[in-house]
Amino acid sequence: MKAKWLLAAGLLPLFATHASAADKVKIGLITTLSGPEAVMGNPMRDSANLALSMLGGKIGGLPAEIVFGDDQQKPDMGRQQAEKMLKKDKVNFITGMLGSNVLLAVYRQVIGAHTILISANAGPHQLAGKMCSPYFFAMGSQNDEAPEAMGHYLIAHHVDDVYVMAPNYAAGHDMISGFKRTYKGKIAGEVYTTFGQHDYQAEISQIRAAKPKAVFVFYPGGMGIQFVKQYAEFGLKKDIPLYSVYTVDPGTLKAEREAALGNYDASFWGADLDIARSQQYVAAFTKKYHYTPPNYGAVTFDAIFAIDSAVKAVHGDLSNKKGMIAALEKANFPSVRGNFAFNTNHFPIENFYLFTVVKTADGKESLKKRETIFTAHKDAYASECPMTKK
Amino acid sequence: MLLLLVQAFNGLQFGVMLFLMAAGLTLVFGIMNVVNLAHGSLYMVGAYVCAETYVATHSFLLAIPAGLLAALATGVIIEIGIFRALYTRDHLDQVLATFGLTLMFNDLVRIIWGSDAIYATVPKFLAGQVVIIPGAPYPAYRLAIIVVGLAVAALLYLIIARTRYGMIIRAGASNRVMAGALGANIVVLYTVVFALGALLAGLAGLMAGPIFTVASGMGDSILILAFVVIVIGGIGSIRGAFIAALAVGFIDTMGRAYLRPLFGLFLPSTAADNAGPAVASMLIYIVMAAVLFFRPQGLFPPRMR
Numbered sequence: 001m002k003a004k005w006l007l008a009a010g011l012l013p014l015f016a017t018h019a020s021a022a023d024k025v026k027i028g029l030i031t032t033l034s035g036p037e038a039v040m041g042n043p044m045r046d047s048a049n050l051a052l053s054m055l056g057g058k059i060g061g062l063p064a065e066i067v068f069g070d071d072q073q074k075p076d077m078g079r080q081q082a083e084k085m086l087k088k089d090k091v092n093f094i095t096g097m098l099g100s101n102v103l104l105a106v107y108r109q110v111i112g113a114h115t116i117l118i119s120a121n122a123g124p125h126q127l128a129g130k131m132c133s134p135y136f137f138a139m140g141s142q143n144d145e146a147p148e149a150m151g152h153y154l155i156a157h158h159v160d161d162v163y164v165m166a167p168n169y170a171a172g173h174d175m176i177s178g179f180k181r182t183y184k185g186k187i188a189g190e191v192y193t194t195f196g197q198h199d200y201q202a203e204i205s206q207i208r209a210a211k212p213k214a215v216f217v218f219y220p221g222g223m224g225i226q227f228v229k230q231y232a233e234f235g236l237k238k239d240i241p242l243y244s245v246y247t248v249d250p251g252t253l254k255a256e257r258e259a260a261l262g263n264y265d266a267s268f269w270g271a272d273l274d275i276a277r278s279q280q281y282v283a284a285f286t287k288k289y290h291y292t293p294p295n296y297g298a299v300t301f302d303a304i305f306a307i308d309s310a311v312k313a314v315h316g317d318l319s320n321k322k323g324m325i326a327a328l329e330k331a332n333f334p335s336v337r338g339n340f341a342f343n344t345n346h347f348p349i350e351n352f353y354l355f356t357v358v359k360t361a362d363g364k365e366s367l368k369k370r371e372t373i374f375t376a377h378k379d380a381y382a383s384e385c386p387m388t389k390k
Numbered sequence: 391m392l393l394l395l396v397q398a399f400n401g402l403q404f405g406v407m408l409f410l411m412a413a414g415l416t417l418v419f420g421i422m423n424v425v426n427l428a429h430g431s432l433y434m435v436g437a438y439v440c441a442e443t444y445v446a447t448h449s450f451l452l453a454i455p456a457g458l459l460a461a462l463a464t465g466v467i468i469e470i471g472i473f474r475a476l477y478t479r480d481h482l483d484q485v486l487a488t489f490g491l492t493l494m495f496n497d498l499v500r501i502i503w504g505s506d507a508i509y510a511t512v513p514k515f516l517a518g519q520v521v522i523i524p525g526a527p528y529p530a531y532r533l534a535i536i537v538v539g540l541a542v543a544a545l546l547y548l549i550i551a552r553t554r555y556g557m558i559i560r561a562g563a564s565n566r567v568m569a570g571a572l573g574a575n576i577v578v579l580y581t582v583v584f585a586l587g588a589l590l591a592g593l594a595g596l597m598a599g600p601i602f603t604v605a606s607g608m609g610d611s612i613l614i615l616a617f618v619v620i621v622i623g624g625i626g627s628i629r630g631a632f633i634a635a636l637a638v639g640f641i642d643t644m645g646r647a648y649l650r651p652l653f654g655l656f657l658p659s660t661a662a663d664n665a666g667p668a669v670a671s672m673l674i675y676i677v678m679a680a681v682l683f684f685r686p687q688g689l690f691p692p693r694m695r
Contacts, residue, residue, distance in 0.1 A: 034505040036603045042506070168667045191650065192663050194671045198602045201400040201532070202646040208526060209393040222603055225509055230601070233512065233529045235519045255509035 025059040025311055025318065026067060027304070028085035030078055030106070031096040031120075033070035036222025039251040041070075041098050043297030044120060046289050047281075048095075051304035054284065059304075060311025066304075067091060073098070073196075075105035082106040086113050092318050093118060095303045098296065100124040100143060100171035101195075111135045114321060116328070118307065120300040124170050125177075128347045129384035134325050137346045139306065140299045141268050142379030143171050144178025146245040149352035149373040150216060150266040151183030154243065160185030162243075163212040165203065167223060168192035175218035175245060181380060188212035200227050204234045212240060220246045225255045232259035248357060249294035253365050260357045261365060268337060268350050269295045270367050275338040292366075298336045309333040343378050345385035351375050396526045397647050398640065403532050405639025406539030410594035411612055412619035412631040413546060414587025420626020420692060421562045421583050424473060425481050427488040429591055429616065430609025431495035436461040436592025437599040437608060438499055441510040444599075450513035454596060461592020462585055469584040477580070496606045507605035535597050542593065543632055550628055559583060563626045563692050618678045624688025633690065638674050645670035 029048050032041035048066050058064055067089045069081030078099075085091045086109070094110050097103040097119040104124055110117045111133045119127075123142040127133075154162060164179060164187060166172035172192060180187070188210045191203055207215060215236075219227040224247035231242055241264070248256065248265040271282045271292050281301055285293045293301075306328060313327030314320040331342050341349045352374040355367040382388050411433060418426050440457030444450055468491065476484050512531040519527035550556035561569040562579055570576045595609070602608070619638050623630025650666030657665065681689065 034500075035607070036507040036605050038506055168664065173663075190659075190663065192667050193646070194667050199404065201403070202397060202643045205393065205396045205400055205526065206647050209396075222507060222605075226603065229509075233519075233531070233601070235527045235529075255507075257511065 023062060025062045025064040025093075025307075026089055026091040027059070027064065027307060028067045028069060028082070028089060028091035028094040029096040029120075029300075030069040030071050030081045030085070030094065030102065031098045032073045032221075033068065034072055036225070037073045037098070037220070039225075039255075040121075040221045040249075040294065040296045043251060043289075043291075043293050044096060044098065044300040047285065047293060047297035047301040048304050050281075050285055050288055051301045051308075055304070055308055059308050060314075060316055062311065062316050069096075071099070071102045073102070075099075075101050078102035078106050079109065082109055086110065086115060091115065093307050095120050095139075095300070095307070097122045100174070101169050103127070104170055107131070107136070116310075116321065116324060118303050118328075120303045121296050122171065123347060123379075125174050125379075125381050128345050128379050129381035130386075132345045132385035132387055134346075134387065135321075137306070137328055137342065138348065139303045140295070140348070141350065141352075142347050142381065143174035144181065144381075145374075145377060145379055146266045146268065146352060147175045147178035147216070147218065148182045148380075149354070149377070150243055150245055150264075151179045151181065153266065153354055153373050154214065154216070155183055155185060159214045161188050161213040162186070163188040163191075163207050163210055163215045163240075164217070165189075165191045165193065165207075165215070165227075166218040167195045167197070169195045171220075172218060178380075179216055183216075195223075197223065198226055200230050201234065204230060204236060207240070208234070208236055214241050214243055216243045217247055218245050221252060224248065225252050228252070228256045228263065229259045237262070246295075248355075248367065249296075250292035250367065251294045251296075253357065253367065254291070257365055261359065263357050264370075265355050265357075265367065266352055266373060267295055267355060268348070268352050269298050270353060270355050270369055271298075272367065272369055273336075273338075273353070275336065277334045277338065278336040281336050302333070302335050302337070302340075305333040305335075306331070339376070341376075343382050344388040345379070345382040346387070347379050347382065349376050349378050352377055392523055392525065395523055396528075397643055399523070399528060399536075401640035401643035402636065403536050403639070404643055405636035406536050406543075407594055407598060408612070408615055408619050408639055409543060409632050409635035410539060410590050410597075411616040412623070412635050413543075413628055414590040415613075415616050416620040416623065416626055416628065416631045417559070417563075417583050418587045419620065421559060421566070422473075422477065422580050423566070424476060425484045425488065426473075426587075427485060427613065428468065428491035428495065429587065430613030431492050432461045432465055432588045432591035432609070433595035433598075433612060434495065434499060434606070434609040435464045436595030437604045438503060438508070438595075440596035441508045441599045441604045442503065444510050444513075445508070450515075457596035457599075458589060458592050461588050461595065465585050465588020465591075466581065469581050473580075473584065474577075492610065496610075500606045505606060507603045508599075510600045510604060512600045531600065538593075538597065542590070546628055555582075560692075615674070618674055620688075622678055622681045622689060624691035626692040627688070627690045630688055630690030630692075634688075638677075641677060642670075642674055645673040649673070 031044045071078035095118040100122040103122040118137045121140045123138045128142045243264045310324040310327040314323040354370045358368045360366045436457040439460035440453045443456040444453035516531040521527045558574045619634045623634030649670045653662035
């Protein structure tokens with residue numbers, strides 16, 4: 001009798017903690033919040049906070065908290081943060097994931113813990129194909145897609161002698177292979193540089209000597225700022241137009257300024273898109289943070305609302321992971337991209353646009369949509385994903 | 391062939407920047423026998439104060455003395471406040487203390503200026519390009535870096551080889567105890583040498599600002615390169631630092647430009663794409679290892695008696 005009571009008393013606190021854990025939704029957001037690449041990570045943090053405040057601090061009707069973790073753009077730091085979020089914070093979702101290198105490093109760990117992982121930027125090809133998982137969703141795009149759009153555009157406009165460059169890491173190789181999938185002209189040179197390199201004068205001199213018709217690059221964040229500035233500094237811009245992906249965005253443009261004027265960048269989202277939800281987001285973001293959000297922010301904003309829709313669908317039962325995954329697959333939330341759906345591999349089906357840098361009336365540089373390159377575009381790897389076959 | 395000349399020019403610009411960093415480091419190490427890992431922090435202080443002053447006042451000419459003064463003042467303060475207690479300690483204590491300083495300075499700039507990087511622009515009067523090699527206009531700002539760097543190298547040579555104080559510095563580098571016994575005021579000499587090194591690091595930092603990213607921890611990567619330079623050149627030797635800095639600048643630039651095409655000759659293209667940048671970033675360390683193996687004292691060590 002006595003033993004039974006003791007047992008019940010011992011179990012009581014266990015029930016208590018379980019109940020309180022289910023009362024609150026915890027989202028872990030891992031991105032780069034310090035150093036030169038924070039220019040991409042900070043808008044992710046701000047957009048997540050904005051989304052949560054627009055939802056009245058609640059996710060799916062439950063009180064919610066976002067735990068932020070700075071990966072310093074290092075895969076091992078990302079792993080540490082994920083470990084902490086899984087074990088100590090006991091988060092229900094992990095999102096963020098600016099860099100493909102960080103995402104690939106934490107992937108097995110998070111998926112293995114059966115925690116839903118939603119990348120708000122990185123989309124390495126492995127995860128769209130063979131390594132896809134029910135627990136993983138990519139909110140942004142598969143890495144190859146924006147370059148595919150740019151390659152498609154260049155060939156359509158008879159630019160057939162292009163010099164290509166990217167940093168030597170997972171996403172860099174994805175971007176170039178995506179570009180080559182649609183671009184069938186001559187590759188004047190293909191160069192991979194050290195990740196995080198500051199100075200590109202040696203490479204820029206090589207470009208000038210090769211005399212291509214155009215240059216295509218992928219240099220995200222701080223690397224992009226350096227490259228775009230130095231490309232203009234060496235006087236190449238007026239002779240050889242610069243086409244890029246994830247290199248010119250409202251964040252980096254603040255530093256690139258006139259050096260980026262006239263450059264082209266392909267993306268699935270830009271702040272000037274004529275989509276009601278997107279304009280609502282841009283207006284609310286600009287009002288709260290006083291700067292124009294880049295695509296990294298817009299996607300994170302979508303990710304928080306996607307999580308909200310999933311928790312709503314299961315009526316706050318966070319242990320019903322199957323239910324939440326099924327709800328996420330429906331993409332039943334208002335997206336800044338207007339029409340938005342998930343493919344069978346949990347990667348988006350969305351449009352891709354060409355943007356160009358123009359000077360606005362107030363003398364600032366801004367990205368302006370020129371045309372739609374792809375409509376409802378799917379990535380090239382979905383057929384390799386086991387989830388597609390079933 | 392012209393391209394090779396252009397790349398040599400690029401290498402010269404990088405080398406000159408490295409020299410400014412390495413000169414201070416080699417003086418401090420050679421004369422005071424102190425391993426100063428905080429040297430990169432002085433570079434960062436120069437870059438930050440210059441960039442911030444430039445952004446605030448829109449005057450680069452005002453930002454230059456501000457950056458120099460800040461680096462100089464920081465140098466003198468840490469020499470008097472911290473380094474004087476370290477001279478008699480062994481190298482491990484010095485490494486620990488100065489590494490701690492680096493961490494402190496990195497966080498200090500985060501507290502003062504935030505964790506976002508600052509992107510200063512090139513001043514208007516140096517914004518264009520200059521045609522030196524036909525068909526390859528060179529940015530005027532980078533040309534200015536080369537000119538300033540070479541002028542500073544010449545000035546340093548004159549001070550060290552031709553003036554009385556330079557003689558004392560050389561004496562200190564060759565034999566500190568003897569120099570002190572002969573009446574040189576070692577305490578003042580140390581402060582002056584350290585201040586000079588801080589000034590040079592600050593100069594390198596403020597010139598790097600407009601073309602590189604001004605961010606917390608920016609001094610760490612160039613500090614490593616500066617150590618490579620002084621190890622190759624011979625610790626304590628300004629002449630060695632100069633030649634080694636230019637050599638490292640050339641080797642790094644040429645590696646980045648030509649290693650990938652070279653590997654492409656005998657490797658499949660994907661392997662060459664991966665190995666090219668990887669080996670290019672290792673190249674100078676390979677050279678350093680070779681120098682250490684065949685000539686551990688460096689290429690131009692100061693004469694010791």
